[in-house]
Amino acid sequence: MSPEDSKDSTEDRNPENSENPEQNQASDVGTPIPDYQAGQRSITVRGGKTRRQMVADKHQLQVKTRPFIMVALVVLIGLLAIPVYAYFQNYVFPPRELALRVEDTEYTRGDVVNFIRFNQRMSENLGVPFEIGNSLFDALQTLQENELAFQLAPQHGITVSAEEVDERLSSILGFVAVTVAERESQEYKDNVEEARRQFIHRIGIDEAVFRDFIRKSMFKERLRDVVADTIPRVQAQVHMYEIVKLDGDFESRLAIERDLKSGTPIETVAANHSDDPNVRRDFGDRGWAPFGISPEFDALLFGLDGDGNRILPIRTPSTPRFDEENNWWSYLIVEEVQDAREVDEESFEALTTRGMTIFFNEERKNFDLHMVLDSAIFDWVNAQVRLSALIPSPTPIPFGAGALPQQVGP
Structure with missing residues (x-):
């Protein structure tokens, strides 16, 4: 087929092109595309x-x-x-927040609450309501002394082993093995473990936390033994009596002094003059007391004047002092003095407690100590302790509110 025939056949298939070739060329070349700008990637038109x-x-x-x-x-x-x-x-x-610091060791408010809660559970295990009262101050004081004892222990050769802490914890939980065989028995161990697990669940404190409380309290106990060894077992003591009066008039003292100087036995004088309801039981006898048992009376009971005479002579009533707790007046009388007498166990414990107080007061000067005790921490700690109490604290009942109604008529 020739080129002319091919061109003719093409024009035959496109009649519009063949009929209007000029118009078709104008539409391809002369008509501009609306809104077209060079360089734009799109020629889409939306709303102009x-x-x-x-x-x-x-x-x-x-x-x-x-x-x-x-x-x-x-x-x-x-x-x-x-x-x-x-x-x-x-x-x-x-x-x-910080509550206590002893050198580099810090105790937070949460630590104080845990310590109080631990002692709270100890009281509740015995069925005794926990008295909040001064629990915050007592807790801070005890934590400080326990930490001081722990840090002072190396100087006095004091150690506490993990096994000793285990034994103390077992005794706290009410388990005391009499023999070694009993302590090593599987039944005993299982019972202790079950009691320990229940205690941890009830107290809500990690075991490591309250074990540390127990451990450091044992350091303090052993430091107390060290201090006790420095206290003499034989000391000067006075045999003291007390006569109670509801009023402190001068005539009462003269009558007591007159009977004493006449040689009347002091028990008889106490029975005749004392208004104490227990006078018939103890006749006012307060026992033998060494120096330091009653610091407020030490100067009176043991002191000497400038001439070397006793400030309070033997068998002479003291000036009356008012006892606000009992709302009465009392006269102290020294019946006898001994320069060397063995201290009884109760008085020795009191002297040891006083010795510990003196010891800690001296050692505090050598430590960097800080204690936070204000109304904010007091209110917050007491609120946390009340929330965790299992046995409610007793509420005082007004006088007469618990009395039974009296029967009227015959």
Whole structure:
């Protein structure tokens, strides 16, 4: 087929092109494409705007609404921050605040609450309501002394082993093995382990925490033995009596002194003059007392004047002193003095306690100590202790409120 025949056949298949060749050429070349700009990737037209213009408008709208979004976010964060702040203020920060420091060792409020709670459970195991009262001050004082004893232990050769802590914990839980065989028996171990597990569940404190309390308290006990060894078992003592009167008038003292000087036995004088309801049982006898048992009376009972004479002579009533606790007046009388007498066990324990107080007061000067004791920590700690109490503390009943109604008539 010739080229002319091929061209003719093509024109025959496209009659429109063959009929209007000039018009067809004009539409391909002369008619411009609307809104077309060189360099644009799209020629899409929506509402008379190109895609680039729509992107620009969207960006401008985002810029305008951005301040409102930021304000909304700030308000939302502020609203969420209020309960979060309250939670941290009430539950997170207070337990972590410092309550006590001994050198580099610190105790937080939470540690103090755990210590009180441990002793609280000890009381409740015995069926005794835990008295909150001065529990915070007592806890801080005890924690400080236990830590001081622990840090002073190497100087006095004091040690406490883990096995000794185990034995003490077993005794706290009510298990005391009489023999070694009993302690080593599987039944005994199982019973102790079960009691220990129940105690941990009930107390709500990690075992390592209260074991540390027990361990350091044992250091203090052994330091107490060291201090006790420095206290003489034989000391000067006075045999003291007390006569109680509901009033402290001068005539009462003269009558007591007159009977004593006449040689009347002091038991008889006490029975005749004392208003103490227990006078017929003890005749006012307060026993033998060494120096240091009653610091407020030591100067009176053992002191000497400038001439070497006793400030309170033998068988002479002292000036009356008012006892606010019992709401009465009392006269002290020294019946006898001995320069060397063995101290009884009760008095020796009191002297040891006094010796420990003196010992710690001297040692505190050598330590960096800090104790926080204010109304804020007092209220917070007591609130936590009350929440964890199993046995409620007794509430005082007004006088007469618990009396039985009297029967009226015959």
